[in-house]
Structure formats: structure tokens, C-alpha cells
Amino acid sequence: MLIRVTPERLNPEEAIEAVRRDEAGAVDVFLGIVRNTNKGRAVDHLVYDAYPSMAEKTMREVAEEALERFDLTDSAVLHRTGRLEIGETSLLVAVSAGHRAATFEAGHWLVNEVKRRVPVWKKEVWADGEEWIEGPESLGMERAPATMRGS
Amino acid sequence: MLIRVTPERLNPEEAIEAVRRDEAGAVDVFLGIVRNTNKGRAVDHLVYDAYPSMAEKTMREVAEEALERFDLTDSAVLHRTGRLEIGETSLLVAVSAGHRAATFEAGHWLVNEVKRRVPVWKKEVWADGEEWIEGPESLGMERAPATMRGS
């Protein structure tokens, strides 16, 4: 199980090789990529902050939970930190299984859970300013609805 | 839109780069891989036959249909032919979209449709024999239920 939080570029080939097995007929790989816009606003770049040790621990818990919930042979979760330019890969999730349906379901579930649970934060930087994007997919947002938020 | 039927090795990085766009925040890639067993029997290798020109035409139709049905920015479908060893990639499907849900749905749909519609056939070779695997996911199987099959 390949789990990593790193400021280095993420390599999809590495994740594929990490989950590939002779008994697994299907591999699904998801790449989260830095978009050039968000909510209609031009993004210049992103900066990812993380609590690296807890992020890796949480990613490992989510990946292990996926192995149990779905009929997977292996999974890999990698998240990049630091400054990322448009088009670069921030998140890489790969899963392998005997058959394809499990890989698509597990991949989607894993990406959702990573975004909900893993302590990583994204700052959007525009030409004229910047802002930390917090929630709304995280665990915290389930406890505090939007109308109750502090700021 | 990258569409290819080829006896050469399939490269996931090429498919990812083909669908990657600055406005696409999500890429999903599926790899169909030669398994070492099928229905409990040890597989030595596979041989894929194809009707290459019609296979590429059908793959392009399916990929274009996916662009319309789902909110995709691009898609790629590659199928390998000839002799494939255990662990090698037979099918590569990549899609990009603004957001992740569309990529998982479209990727799964595309793989299903390729397996149903594209004129490609797989021969399993074991230590002591070989057999063309035909259906049961193909269009033909919908017309003729298993109990009516000729052989």
C-alpha cells in the first residue's frame, strides 16, 4: 500500500506499478489536477498546506478501509504539498481489483473520503489576492452547516 | 481525442497527457490488465484479434458519445492487439472533466461500451490448450441468450 504526502511531483506510473498484480485484471487511477479557474475566477496557482504525519496516517486508514469495503487487491494514495502550478497533479489515487466495477466504485469512494478526512488545505492565489479554501466537503462541514460558520 | 488500436505497448502517461487540460480538475484512467487466471484456470498468455479499422471507428463513436452524455473535456481509448503476457495492459481508457464525479461515471460507462461494441476478440492460452472467449458482454449476447447459442 503506497501512501505518501510529498512536495515532489506525483507520478501516475509509480502508483499504477504499486497496485498492479498478476491476479488483478483492472486498475483505476484518479488524478486531481490544478484547474485554471474556480467559481469563475482565474487561478494563478495553488499552495497546499498539510499536517503531513496525520495526513499519511489518515490516508492509510482510508486506503485500508477501501480494501475491506471493496474487493480490492491493493490501493495507493499520494498527495502533493507546497506550490502547485495549473495543470499539476495534487492528488493521485490508484486501486486494483480482479474486476473493473470494484475499481471505479472504490476509486470514487476513496477520493471522496480523502477530501473529507485528510488534513490538507488548499490556498487559491489569484492575480490580485489569495484565500484559504476550507470545506465544504470536510468532516467539519457536516457538524457546522454553512449558515453557522464563524466567518 | 486519442483513439488507437495497436500491437505496441500502451502507455498510461500518454493517455493522461492526451486528455489533460488546464480547465479540467479531474482525470480518471482505467487499465484493463491480463490476469493470470480466469474462472479458476491458470492463463499463460492472451492473444487479441481485432478488426482494426472498425474497432477504431467504434471506439471513436463511443468516446464521442461519452463526451455528450457526461460533462467531459476529452477522452482517450486505446486497445492493444496481438500476444499479451500476464500483467500487460490490454485496454486504456482516460477521461478528463471539470469535476471528479463525471470522470468516474464516464470512465466506467466507456469501458462497458468498449467491451460491448468494439470488434476485438480475446483468445486464452493455457498450458494445455486455448480458446477464443466470445461474449457475454457483447451486443451479440443481448440478441441471443446463452441457451440459444450455436456451439
Place this chain on the structure above:
Amino acid sequence: MVITVLFFASLADAVGTRELSLAHMPGDTVASVRDRLIAAHPQVSEFTETLLYAVDEEYADEDAPVPAGATLALIPPVSGG
């Protein structure tokens, strides 16, 4: 003018070739060409229950016309992926 007929996978093994040419007849359809094929290669009849057909790379029904110069492909149930 002729029709080109293509065979694949198990059917190519059974017929012993991947391609052959047939004389075109006025009014030819997928079914009429297939029936002439079966007359020459009786083993094709074992496959017809599950065969699909393509005329010039487009899936076609049994009553679809097959024009002179066309390519008719006999398509066993596919198993790609």
C-alpha cells in the same frame, strides 16, 4: 464487382482464412451473402446464432443491402477489454 468478406477469431480459425472475395449479385443483402457463404463453407452455419454483421465498418441487420464493392464483416461476440 465483388464483395469482400472478413472473418475473425474463432470464425477465422473455422473457415481457415481471414478474408475472401465473393461475386456480387443484384439485390444482395447480409442474409443472401451469408447464405452463399454457408453453401461454400458449411461450418459458418454453426456460428450464425450469435454472429453480428458489419457492412463497410457499420453494424448492419440481416436485411441490410450489401452493394458491389462493399466489405461484409462477420463478427463473433466481441470480447475486448
Place this chain on the structure above:
Amino acid sequence: MVITVLFFASLADAVGTRELSLAHMPGDTVASVRDRLIAAHPQVSEFTETLLYAVDEEYADEDAPVPAGATLALIPPVSGG
């Protein structure tokens, strides 16, 4: 003995640091440590509505104990991926 407190993202910007040490008090919980933090750094109170907490890298409720030597992380709504 001390408690290590970690700040991230917007909260690290607001507090002006990513880490500080606090004296441990008998019976400390997430809430009691957070309240001492707010006394020293009132700007933290603007975040508490949406904060989660982790004690030694495990999400924890407000009434979870914070032992001497522990690390308490104040976790704004996450936005990875």
C-alpha cells in the same frame, strides 16, 4: 510537562505561527486547552465554530483528554484533493 499545539492554513496565518507550547494542567481536555489558547490568542475564537481537533494525530471530541506531552492539532475544514 507541556502540550504542543499545531496550527494550519488560515488559522496558522491568523495566529502567526504553526506551533506553540503550552503548560499542561491536570485534567486537561481539548476544550480546556482551546480555552486557554483563546485567552492568549483571541483571534482563535473566530475559528472555533468549524474547527476539528486531533490529539496525537487522531480526531478527538472537545471533551477528550489531552495528556502531558501530547500534541493537539487545531484543524480547519480540510480542502485537499
